[in-house]
Amino acid sequence: MFASTLPRSKTFIRSPLRLITASRRAASTSSSNSASFPHVVNVTPEEKSSGTLTWKNLELANRALHHDGLVVLENAISHAKLDTLNKRMVPDALTLASAGDNSPYNYNKGNIQQDPPMTRQYFDKEIFLNPLAIHVTSSVLGPRPRLSFMSGNSALPPTPESPPTAQPTHSDADFLHPGSPFALVVNVPLIDMTPENGSTEVWLGTHKFGKEAQEGEHGERASGRIKKDFLERQREARPPSQPVMKKGSLIVRDLRLWHGGMPNFSKDVRVMLAMIHFAPWYRNPMEINFAEELRPELEKIHSKLQVQGTYLPEKEILDRYLKGAYGNAYDFNQQERLDVAF
Template sequence: MRLSAEELASGKLKPETTELAVQLIRINGYVLFEEVLPRTQVDQLNCHMSDKLANFMTKNNFTLEEGFHDGTNHIGLYLPFEKPFCEESIIANPFVLPIVEQILGSDCLLTYFASNTSMPKGTKPQKVHADMGARFGDQCEANLPITNLIVNYPLVDVTLENGPMEVWPGGTHLHPDKWYSSNAHDKSVLAEHMHSFKAVMPAGSIMIRDDRMWHRGTPNGSDQPRTNIAMIYSLAAAIHRPGDIQIPQETYDAFTERTKRLVRNERIGVPVIES
């Protein structure tokens, strides 16, 4: 979907856009708004991410030529809760929150703050997976309500060449709960016989998805990292322990009341994580 010029200028979704996005997530597993964040902001974020990735590679003695993480060359990296990453335009984006709150409720929580990167020279894709396990192990035969929504902001143009996420929409999030347990059918085997597509999109787009939708990272054939910011918003009633995001007091104090509610369960008054 592309937001209208009126929506982009006002920073507010039309009611019909919100309703369509909500129903697409419920029925198809995801919605994608193309090219929403300003390119200058995206480039700044990507510049900071480049430094984080270089430090991570050095700390772990990883090289692109030798490969890592089973040859996928894929990096999941927690982000420090500091600018430019924790801008309210990112964590409380006005095009994201109305959709998230309609599905998860106005008391929903931000519970995950990280990045996903497909680095160059990967030799194979990730295994097909969902980002959530079964809530009731092998016991529940019913599909359960959405409890987590993942929001991704690509920091570069995502093309067929640079390691796009491959997704299996249209129902993989609608299975009975037990399908997401470790004893469920092998998704990789089934997925090879099912419809999928590679999610190409311009930098600064926004993808919102049910965390049960099947997907995988693919190899990056370019010479530059394919990075996106990854956040999870959760149903408050489903969270039973304090969060792990470390938020300095001065950062928290500067937020609007709406944003403070989003992060109220996290570790407020604690220095940012080292990266």
């Protein structure tokens, strides 16, 4: 079900069977590395309809997040709804990429930060307020987590000016943070996500590391990079993987988990949405811009999810949504941090 990843270097070679890097010196694909691949919860039609997982599936998701820092829920979102959004976001991605050095690129110009248009036409609660995602995140973070970040990461096809390049392995929690779970990213790929089109490389279990494993300061475009010695030790203990994520899946990932965007060798833009649910006690002040018409629908979910939003006229949303910053410019830290060392 999942494709494996071998260690990365700067030069990429194509193979009809798999994508590999020019260096092949570690991470074998034997059964001993099976622990590198995420656990999958196969959502049933009944679970999708009710918006709740069975107790056993919720337990599996919860335990996977604590052990691995990531879990996949397959068959969680209707394909037609993803198609509608993808038709808008692919042209938008090309518009952003055309800005070159001024584009909101993340580490390299083959991966850009891209916000979806939060208007009535493109907003769908099955995508952005998925009840199965909320069921999982609230079981880990506590009731009524906070939604204060909504964006996306788009992997672009290579060009002569932007050849295939992997991001450095990094953590999005590029600041001193609690040792307990405090933020979960809900990723939604709009199409099948594979090694061919740049599925994300993940290092399962690394959400248990802190700032000591990182280099680069918060706010820098390349902050949160994992130090080489930490990478080498972790590669020996539990190597990374580049899993296939099926269309209709949602991925719940601990914000602290090491990961890295990979090159898109295909001819198509690959968009993956990213919504962050913070623990209810975690005081992150960010807000999301929504069209005023969405206010009633967003207020309905308040008993299950605290949506931190600013409501604006639709025209203003459409004028502003492609002017967002690159990923590391956002601040995922909290206000009034406790002065404790754990």
